[in-house]
Amino acid sequence: MASENYEAASNRAEGVAQFGESRRGALAKLQHALHVNPALVPLFVLLVSIAVFGLLLGSRFFSPFAMTLILQQVQIVGIVAAAQSLVILTAGIDLSVGAIAVISSVIMGQFTFRYGVPVEVSVACGLLVGTAIGALNGFLVARMKLPPFIVTLGMWQIVLAANFLYSQNETIRSQAIEAEAPLLQFLGTTFKIGADADGRGGATFTYGVIAMVLIVVVLAYALRQTAWGRHVYAVGDDPEAAQLSGVNVNRTIISVYALTGFICAIAGWALIGRIGSVSPTSGQLLNIESITAVVIGGISLFGGRGSIAGTFFGALIVGVFTLGLRLAGADAQWTYLLIGVLIIAAVAVDQWIRKVSA
Amino acid sequence: MTQSSTPILQARGLVKRYGRVTALDQCDFDLHAGEIVAVIGDNGAGKSSLIKAMSGAVVPDEGEILLEGKPVRFNTPTDARAEGIETVYQTLAMSPALSIADNMFMGRELRKPGWRGSVLRQLDRARMEQISRDKLSELGLMTIQNINQAVETLSGGQRQGVAVAxxxxxxxxxxILDEPTAALGVKESRRVLELILDVRSRGIPIVLISHNMPHVFEVADRIHVHRLGKRLCVIDPKDYTMSDAVAFMTGAKDAPLAA
Structure with missing residues (x-):
């Protein structure tokens, strides 16, 4: 609709100065549409890949059970990627997301089991620590003017080492959690819709999946409908311009990193639900996987462009490829190979979309 | 134009030093109601320091700024904006990927009335778009129809137009307009100059910084010649030629005694 208005406007260009310029041609129109809505590319790729795997594998893949299994498999990455999106929108990057998720889950577990803190309080402490680490990242980036890559690279090592030192490499076993502190596994609780009498098949959801969808919806709203969201984009686009326009750039950056820490801590909680136990060695690949989802989702690593919906589609694309290729009996390396191709293609598309301004 | 009333914006004895360099040396400035004052000066004469002091981007070491006769103190550009002084920077200070409406209201967004605004912090997009559209139409920028167009899809002149709007x-x-035509072609410069005259006709006085003498002589009511960190003289463009102005500014010719 927006592009129609634009075309109509340029047709109507009249009078004083011919400011309007008319762009023609299907390719240029597509470029413009993608510029307005960059999440269209990952949505298209997602739908095509579902269709292709659906045709190849039939009902084995194209079933409520398999579809919701994908959601379950991507829930942790999806939550972390949503957080990562915020940081990347400000033209930053957060390499400590995985470490924050893990240390938060370890704190939730250890506080409960080592100190006997009520589990609700432990969960709150885990969320708080995650937020605090994020805020510290934000402070170092915004106030100390250190590059986000370096700050979070350092924080990744610090947090991960602290995690191993504090947890003494101990895993809290699933059975113990189930018996004494089931709240820790809350986000792993499953419920089924449309299963048969024996409880097989049907759409299976976990609260973690619901949490992921809620986080995506709330962030999409905040980015699109609130002043804070507009400021996040403005800061990523051109921090000096944003500052001169009256945006508090430092506060925006710190709030973004702190919120990222908080969401990663929720991912840590969901991680306990997913694997059942509290393990300091879990979630090692979350950094790379979250950045992958963000990039495939069409968010520009240069900041200021893209949408959280794109990231969600990006995470789902990875999930669809992983499950689809596994069901097709292909070597798991094919998944990585194809994801690699997608990453490079996504960045190429981003560069092309940016040219609309030229 | 005769001015007997208090100037809208005045600077008295501004001093700004950067280390051993004195950028502003007891500098004065006057802007009266409804006029366009152009500030010209050689590179390094201290025009940008003067402008930055008045727009809040730089805090002067000494001297005072008076707005409608009352002393004001700006520590940030936001302070100056709160007092009704808007600056269009040479870089325009816009976010290219965001829409015209987003840019117009950046840093002073309007929220929806009621709980959706106060609890959900929801922006009142419809109202911001309407106001943006109205402001652009008022200034004759009607050819920009889609207010949700990203600023980077606009031409240089259109961007300048949006920034002025x-x-x-x-x-x-x-x-305050800092070099508004520096990056523009002939046709677009013309449009922006018309825009500047249009804004003045609405009764808002303008400070124009420019290197382009024909543009300065075309729109300015008075010309403030800046030299060696202070006001050398203020001339009426009707009484002097462009080469006179350049001669004053470079020191090739002595300044007239009274302007």
Whole structure:
């Protein structure tokens, strides 16, 4: 609709100065549409890949059970990627997301089991620590003017080492959690819709999946409908311009990193639900996987462009490829190979979309 | 034009030093109601320091700034904006990927009335778009129809137009324009100059910084010649030629005694 208005406007260009310029041609129109809505590319790729795997594998893949299994498999990455999106929108990057998720889950577990803190309080402490680490990242980036890559690279090592030192490499076993502190596994609780009498098949959801969808919806709203969201984009686009326009750039950056820490801590909680136990060695690949989802989702690593919906589609694309290729009996390396191709293609598309301004 | 009333914006004895360099040396400045004052000066004469002091981007070491006769102190550009002084920077200070409406209201967004605004912090997009559209139409920028177009899809002149419209929409007392035509072609410069005259006709006084003498002589009511960190003289463009102005500015010719 927006592009129609634009075309109509340029047709109507009249009078004083011919400011309007008319762009023609299907390719240029597509470029413009993608510029307005960059999440269209990952949505298209997602739908095509579902269709292709659906045709190849039939009902084995194209079933409520398999579809919701994908959601379950991507829930942790999806939550972390949503957080990562915020940081990347400000033209930053957060390499400590995985470490924050893990240390938060370890704190939730250890506080409960080592100190006997009520589990609700432990969960709150885990969320708080995650937020605090994020805020510290934000402070170092915004106030100390250190590059986000370096700050979070350092924080990744610090947090991960602290995690191993504090947890003494101990895993809290699933059975113990189930018996004494089931709240820790809350986000792993499953419920089924449309299963048969024996409880097989049907759409299976976990609260973690619901949490992921809620986080995506709330962030999409905040980015699109609130002043804070507009400021996040403005800061990523051109921090000096944003500052001169009256945006508090430092506060925006710190709030973004702190919120990222908080969401990663929720991912840590969901991680306990997913694997059942509290393990300091879990979630090692979350950094790379979250950045992958963000990039495939069409968010520009240069900041200021893209949408959280794109990231969600990006995470789902990875999930669809992983499950689809596994069901097709292909070597798991094919998944990585194809994801690699997608990453490079996504960045190429981003560069092309940016040219609309030229 | 005769001015007997208090100037809208005044600077008295501004001093700004950067280390051993004195950028402003007891500098004065006057801007009266409804006029365009151009500030010209050689590179390094201290024009940008003067402008930055008045727009809040730089805090002067000494001296005072008076707005409508009352002393004011700006520590940030936001302070100056709160007092009704809007600046259009040479870089325009816009976010290219965001829409015209987003840019117009950046840093002073309107929220929806009621709980959706106060609890959900929801922006009142419809109202911001309407106001943006109205402001652009008022200034004859009607050819920009889609207010949700990203600023980077606009031409240089259109961007300048949007930046001026933003300043005109919120600058209730003074608008400062820093080199508004420097990056533009002939046709687009013309359009922006018309825009500047249009803004003045709305009664908002303008401070114009420019290197382009024909542009300065075309729109300015008075010309403030800046040299060695202070006001050398203020001339009426009707009484002097462009080469006179350049001669004053470079020191090739002595300044007239009284302007």
């Amino acid at each position: 933003r300043a005109a929409a919120f600058g209730s007392k003074v608008i």
